[in-house]
Amino acid sequence: MVEILEKEYLNPTVVRMKVKAPLVARNCEPGQFVIVRAEEGGERIPLTIADFDRQAGTVSIIFQIVGVGTRSLERKEVGGNLASFAGPLGKKTETEGLKKVCIVAGGVGSAIALPVAKKLYQQGCNVTTVAGFRNKDLVILEKEFRTYSQKFILMSDDGSVGEKGLVTDALEKEILAGEKFDRVIAIGPLVMMKFVSLLTKKYEVPTVVSMNPVMIDGTGMCGGCRLVVGGKTVFACVEGPEFDGHQVDFDLAMQKGMAYRSFEQKALEEDCNLFKKEAE
Amino acid sequence: MPNMKKEKTPMPVQEPAVRARNFKEVALGYTKEDAMEEAARCLNCKNPFCMTGCPVKVHIPDFLQEVAKGDFDKAYEVLSLSTSLPAVCGRVCPQESQCEKECIRGKKGESVGIGRVERFVADYHNEHGTAKPQKAESNGHRVAIVGSGPAGLTCAGDLAKAGFEVTIFEALHTPGGVLTYGIPEFRLPKSIVAKEIENLKELGVKIETDVIIGKTVMVDDLQKEFGFEAVFIGSGAGLPNFMNLPGENLNGVLSANEFLTRNNLMKAYLPGAKTPIPKAKNAVIVGGGNVAMDAARTALRLGADSVKIVYRRTREDLPARLEEIEHAMEEGIEFLFLTNPVEIIGYSNPEDRRDPKNGSVIGMKCVKMEQGEPDASGRRRPVPIEGSEFVIDCDLVVMSIGTSPNPLILSTTPGLEATRKGGIAVDENGKSSQDGIYAGGDAVTGAATVILAMGAGKTAAKAIQEKILG
Numbered sequence: 001m002v003e004i005l006e007k008e009y010l011n012p013t014v015v016r017m018k019v020k021a022p023l024v025a026r027n028c029e030p031g032q033f034v035i036v037r038a039e040e041g042g043e044r045i046p047l048t049i050a051d052f053d054r055q056a057g058t059v060s061i062i063f064q065i066v067g068v069g070t071r072s073l074e075r076k077e078v079g080g081n082l083a084s085f086a087g088p089l090g091k092k093t094e095t096e097g098l099k100k101v102c103i104v105a106g107g108v109g110s111a112i113a114l115p116v117a118k119k120l121y122q123q124g125c126n127v128t129t130v131a132g133f134r135n136k137d138l139v140i141l142e143k144e145f146r147t148y149s150q151k152f153i154l155m156s157d158d159g160s161v162g163e164k165g166l167v168t169d170a171l172e173k174e175i176l177a178g179e180k181f182d183r184v185i186a187i188g189p190l191v192m193m194k195f196v197s198l199l200t201k202k203y204e205v206p207t208v209v210s211m212n213p214v215m216i217d218g219t220g221m222c223g224g225c226r227l228v229v230g231g232k233t234v235f236a237c238v239e240g241p242e243f244d245g246h247q248v249d250f251d252l253a254m255q256k257g258m259a260y261r262s263f264e265q266k267a268l269e270e271d272c273n274l275f276k277k278e279a280e
Numbered sequence: 281m282p283n284m285k286k287e288k289t290p291m292p293v294q295e296p297a298v299r300a301r302n303f304k305e306v307a308l309g310y311t312k313e314d315a316m317e318e319a320a321r322c323l324n325c326k327n328p329f330c331m332t333g334c335p336v337k338v339h340i341p342d343f344l345q346e347v348a349k350g351d352f353d354k355a356y357e358v359l360s361l362s363t364s365l366p367a368v369c370g371r372v373c374p375q376e377s378q379c380e381k382e383c384i385r386g387k388k389g390e391s392v393g394i395g396r397v398e399r400f401v402a403d404y405h406n407e408h409g410t411a412k413p414q415k416a417e418s419n420g421h422r423v424a425i426v427g428s429g430p431a432g433l434t435c436a437g438d439l440a441k442a443g444f445e446v447t448i449f450e451a452l453h454t455p456g457g458v459l460t461y462g463i464p465e466f467r468l469p470k471s472i473v474a475k476e477i478e479n480l481k482e483l484g485v486k487i488e489t490d491v492i493i494g495k496t497v498m499v500d501d502l503q504k505e506f507g508f509e510a511v512f513i514g515s516g517a518g519l520p521n522f523m524n525l526p527g528e529n530l531n532g533v534l535s536a537n538e539f540l541t542r543n544n545l546m547k548a549y550l551p552g553a554k555t556p557i558p559k560a561k562n563a564v565i566v567g568g569g570n571v572a573m574d575a576a577r578t579a580l581r582l583g584a585d586s587v588k589i590v591y592r593r594t595r596e597d598l599p600a601r602l603e604e605i606e607h608a609m610e611e612g613i614e615f616l617f618l619t620n621p622v623e624i625i626g627y628s629n630p631e632d633r634r635d636p637k638n639g640s641v642i643g644m645k646c647v648k649m650e651q652g653e654p655d656a657s658g659r660r661r662p663v664p665i666e667g668s669e670f671v672i673d674c675d676l677v678v679m680s681i682g683t684s685p686n687p688l689i690l691s692t693t694p695g696l697e698a699t700r701k702g703g704i705a706v707d708e709n710g711k712s713s714q715d716g717i718y719a720g721g722d723a724v725t726g727a728a729t730v731i732l733a734m735g736a737g738k739t740a741a742k743a744i745q746e747k748i749l750g
Contacts, residue, residue, distance in 0.1 A: 023496050035490075037453060043554045044453070044546070068554060084453045086490035216546065216555075219451055219492055220686050221461075222538035223520040226529055233522065233529060238688070252529060255639035259531040262636070263556035 002085040005058060007078050010140040013065045014108050015074055016050065021085050022057030024049075030115035031093030031210065031242055035218045036061065037084035038076055043069040046215050048112040048241070049088060059085070062111030062140075068267045089218045090241045093185070093208070098125050102174065102181045102205075103149070104167050104196050105131040106188020110141050112210055113187040114148070121148040128179065129153070130170045132192070136161035168195050175203050183208060186245060190254050197245030207245035211236045213256060228252050283320035286389030291396055296610040300580050303465045303549055306607055307371075312350075315400040319347035321385060321392045329382035330394060335735030336369075336434070338362040340379055340394055347397055356405040359398065364437030364480060365430065365734065367406060367472045368459060370399025372570075373731045374601045406475050413482040419443035421748050424508035426493040426689070429457020430730045431514030431721030433480060434737030435744075440483040442745055447508070448485060451492040454545060457516055458722075458730070461545040462537070464574050466581065467604070470544075494688040499696070503716055510716045510744045513704060514737060517722035518686020522679055523566070527624030532558055532641035536567070536575045536680035543578050560676030563587045564644050566621055567680030568597070569727075573604040575678045576613045587613050588672060592620040592649050592662045618649040618662060622669065624677055643671045683727045693717070701726055710740030711747075718744060 006018040024034060033048040051060040065074050076082060093116050101120050105113035110131050121127050129145045132155040139154070139161055146152045153170045154162030163170065171184070184207040186196040193209040200207040215225035218237045225236040230247035234240070292308040293299070299306050310318065322344040330340045339358050346355035359366045375381075375395040383391030421444050425432045428450040436446045454460050459473045481487065493499060493515070502508045520535030522528055539557070542548040548557035563579035565572050568591035580587045589608070591598065594617050598605055609615070625643040629635035648668035651660035685703040690696055697705040697713035703726055704719040706712050712719050720736025722728055 023491065027496065027498075041547070041554065072554075084490045086451065086453070086492060087496065089492065089495055216538060216541050217452060219495070219688060220519045221516075222541050223522070223535040224538045226522075228529060233524070235519070238519075252639075256529070256531060258636060258639070260556040267554070267556075 001081045001083060004076055004078050004080050004082065007076075010062065011138050014062060014111070014138075014140055015065065016060055016062045016111075017073070017076075018051075018058050018060045019082060019085055020057060021059045024059050024085065024087050025052045025054050025057045028052050028059065028088035029092030030095075030119045032088035032090050033218070033241060034059070034061065034085055034087030035089065036073065036082055038069065038072040039083050042072055042083060044084070044216055044218070045069045045073070046089075046212065046218055046237075048210065048212065049115065050111045051115055062108065064108040067264050071268075086218070090237060091239070093119070093242055095120050095123060095125070098182050100126040100180065100182050101128070102171060102179070102184045103127060103129045104171055104184060104186040104188070104192075105129060105145075106167060106186075106192040107133060107138065108140070109188030109192075109210070110145070113185065114141050114144055116185055116187070117145060117148045126150050128174060128181070130155065130167045130174070132156065132167035132170075132188070133161070134158070166195075167192060168199050171196065172199055175205065181205050184245075186210075190250055190257065193245060193248075194250035197248065197250070201246045208242050209245040209248060211241050211243060211248065211253065213253060214259065226256075282323050283317060285321065288321075288390045288393040288396070289314045289318040291393070296607075296612070299466065300577075300611040301583075303581055305469050306466050309403055310396055310400040312352075312404075315347055315397050316350055318393045319344040319397050322348070323384060325384055329384060330379040330392075333378040333380075333382040335378070335731050336362050336738050338379075338398070343401065344392065344394070344397060347401060352401055352404045353409065353411070355401045356409065359401060363734065364434050365476050366398050367402035367476055368430070368468060369731060369734070370395050370397075370402055371468050371472075372463060372601075374729060376602050378731065403472075406472070413479050415482065415484045416441055416443040418445055418484075419749070421445065422447070422508050423744060423748075424449065424502045424506070424511045425514065426499070426511065427451070427457055427514040427516055427721075427723070428455035428477070428487060429514055429516050429721065429733060430459060431723075431733035431737040432457065432512065433477070434734040435512045435514060435720070435741045436485045437480050437483065438738055438741035439744060440480065440485045442741075444745075444748075446485045448487045449491040449493050449497070450487060450489045451515075452545065453489050455487050455489060457514075461541045462571065462574070464540065464544055464578050466577065467574065492688070494692040499689060499693040499717060509748055510718060512710075512737070512740050512744065513689055513712075513717065513719040513723055514721045514733065515686060515689055515723045517683035517727045518688070519684045520679065521682045521684060523621065523681065525621060525623055527626055527641070528679070530624055530626040530641050531639050532560075532675055533624055533677045533679065534558070536565075536571045536678050537683065539575050539678045540571070540578065543582075549578075549582060557582065558676050560584050560674070561586075562672075562674040563676040563678065564672055564674045565589050565678045565680055567591065567682070568593065569599045569680065569682070570601055570604055572680035573600045573608050575680050577608055577611060579676060579678070580611060580613065584676075588616055588674075589613055590616045590619050590621060590644075590646060590672075592618065593659065594618060594651070597659055616646070618651070619646045620649055620662065620664065621645070621677075622647050625671065641675055641677055643673050644677055645669055645671050683722070685723060685726055689723070699724070708739075709743035710736060711743055716747075
């Protein structure tokens with residue numbers, strides 16, 4: 001059980017929570033994740049670590065309210081507890097030796113991309129961040145990204161903030177302008193990571209993506225998080241969550257993401273009805 | 281006078297048609313009278329062969345004699361000398377290949393139902409026993425146990441009884457390991473597991489859940505930073521095996537670990553559960569062990585119209601416990617022996633790429649096998665019969681073909697040597713290549729049984745005691 005120290009809405013559907021978890025804070029690195037249960041009987045939700053403070057023994061997570069699990073997390077308040085907060089799991093982001101990196105962040109994926117940008121920036125790497133959101137109301141962590149990037153490009157689908165267009169448009173423009181990146185690190189929706197990877201493959205820029213498939217234990221036991229990378233089946237929880245974007249079978253990953261959709265939709269409806277009743 | 285009846289006292293069970301649709305325990309347990317009658321079948325041999333078949337060396341004739349006399353408390357005391365988990369062992373041990381295999385009564389008739397009586401004694405104690413387990417006086421020495429499955433719990437129990445201060449670290453949010461996430465409620469009620477764990481806590485054992493050794497805390501840190509003098513690793517068998525078949529990553533293909541964990545640990549079978557589980561019409565389970573039986577019977581209880589077990593060898597080769605095979609057959613699980621999957625077939629709608637059924641399992645292509653020459657295991661190796669392919673319609677495939685050791689601890693503990701198969705290498709006392717680090721159970725052997733893991737936990741506990749106390 002861990003105590004919630006801070007809670008903040010970054011936009012209407014994205015929440016940042018800081019918890020006291022000294023054992024997790026002590027070993028964790030950017031790119032790794034934790035398994036969170038909001039309450040007893042709740043789902044095990046894998047969430048990538050957004051920030052940590054080893055001295056203070058605290059870890060932050062940022063999540064979007066999408067299903068019943070994240071909704072129950074959202075209902076938790078400062079001073080309360082989360083039933084489980086287990087980790088750090090998975091492998092850390094490899095940052096060694098990188099001199100010039102482009103971080104491509106999409107939506108709530110920015111939350112996971114930020115600690116990577118921060119680590120790279122602090123080790124002297126030149127960081128360009130391209131962050132994309134649907135519209136200006138959904139922009140998160142802009143100030144933080146500006147702090148940890150030499151260059152920050154903001155994109156929106158509707159042009160209500162930054163430039164209108166997709167993150168791939170901005171990335172291609174950078175590449176065509178002669179920017180030579182050692183690596184692109186793309187973190188966001190599957191479809192975004194797929195098209196970033198297709199683009200960088202064309203320009204032969206090594207690309208790492210962060211996958212977040214369905215999983216239960218997070219330690220390799222269930223095999224629910226299977227992905228195909230380079231034609232080989234891998235378990236994202238132990239071999240990832242980061243993989244070579246040019247090797248990942250994104251279509252399969254998207255298909256697997258649909259497996260429990262009808263259950264989730266039904267559960268969400270029931271949860272909403274329950275909530276309505278409570279409100280009445 | 282011993283009871284000379286040739287057959288075991290029958291075990292009352294739920295009717296197959298009824299139990300196939302609920303998750304309540306199948307075997308209902310002996311009454312006092314049943315237990316006393318069955319225990320009286322023991323001849324109290326001077327040289328009890330049954331004990332040689334028991335990995336934890338329970339004093340079998342002694343506890344049976346107490347039961348025959350009607351002194352169930354005394355019988356429990358005798359059991360407790362050797363096992364920390366009698367209610368579990370009585371239910372899930374493969375008695376027919378261990379104690380009961382050696383029982384002299386088995387030569388002319390059926391062996392004594394040792395497991396059934398053991399279960400009765402433990403259940404009777406858990407229901408009526410008033411004496412709480414006594415915490416031993418601390419000897420001041422601290423031992424860490426990694427994993428709260430049968431190996432870890434046994435090791436912890438033995439060490440706590442000897443006065444050690446024991447802390448168990450469990451990666452999941454509920455202790456019990458395979459007893460909790462793997463074996464279903466209808467075979468091993470979770471209240472029984474919880475009770476056995478409570479008993480250990482009464483002995484002073486501490487359990488820290490949600491701590492992943494090798495990730496949250498390293499084994500080295502346990503020794504150097506956290507001050508544990510010895511570490512026992514009982515972290516289980518980890519990674520589920522797949523067959524690398526075409527279509528194995530389709531939606532609706534799960535490892536038995538995932539299917540059972542969703543059901544048992546996450547309680548997906550209960551109404552209102554937060555974790556989903558596929559509820560199939562036609563399920564196919566690949567494999568022939570206890571886990572395959574558990575998965576098949578779980579799919580049935582979740583409402584399947586048909587459940588098939590596909591196994592590449594013959595009925596005689598099934599590694600599962602006899603009782604589980606019989607129960608599964610009674611419940612209507614179909615067995616396809618000498619059959620092996622070659623491909624899993626998925627739905628695909630070329631007209632509509634957004635059809636939500638795209639990528640879901642609709643069938644499994646299998647090939648018939650025949651028995652060839654004996655292989656390394658001494659069993660006749662199954663070989664495919666050319667041209668015998670056929671397709672089974674199904675909407676769920678559960679792969680239950682074993683597990684491989686999880687590399688998590690080996691890869692994060694310098695100097696720890698591995699076996700050829702990727703388990704942790706240990707000597708006959710459970711000691712690893714690193715000083716103060718011991719291991720046992722599936723983490724060493726790969727997938728095996730609860731009782732063998734308990735035996736390994738017990739052996740290591742003894743070695744740890746000798747090492748620390750001299």
